[in-house]
Amino acid sequence: MKNESKNTEMVLVGGSAGSLQVILEMIKKIKEKLNFPIILVLHRKAHSSNILQTLLQQFISTEVLEIDDKTDIKKNKIYIVPADYHLLFENKKTMSLDSSEKMNYSRPSIDVTFKSAAEVYGKNLVGILLSGANADGVEGLSYIKKNNGKVWIQDPETAEVDYMPKHAAEEVKYDLLIKPENLADYINQL
Secondary structure, three states, rough: OOHHHHOOOOOEEOOOOOOOHHHHHHHHHHHHHHOOEEEEEEEEOOOOOOOOHHHOOOOOOOOOOEEEOOEEOOOOOEOOOOOEEEEEOOOOOEEEEEOOOOOOOOOOHHHHHHHHHHHHHHEEEEEOOOOOOOOHHHHHHHHHHOOOOOOEEEEEHHHHOOOOHHHHHHHHHOOOEEEEHHHHHHOOOO
């Protein structure tokens, strides 16, 4: 895995109900210097505060930022998509926010972000789908795979809410079915 993954330019993590604990455990074990950004696309209430940024920052020295419109993409940062916006990639340098209609009852939609990133990053993208209660992310993972990116799915048996990872594992040809305790190790090997 190491040789094929040295070209990773971005890691996307999508999650919904039950994914926060997995993300907290991942954050605690991520190495200090990453050669790529990690972007968290999480279903949150429309007007939720940015407490998630503060929560995650206390467990890692790598900077955790909530994305603003036209945010520059920099490696070795952890970005959080803000509540009530879709995240799009204009190119490998800039991200933009979009408030168009919800997809899969969600904004941000994991599918929207995964598809946009797949078009820009192709084979240099890793898409990870965690616990959740709807099918958001499944179509996006398929698109990542179609564009030769890597697809990792949380083992549904380890998910607090298994609908999303189970549906993805049944529908998408994945590269890894991961247990939460191993997620950071796999990311650190990229």
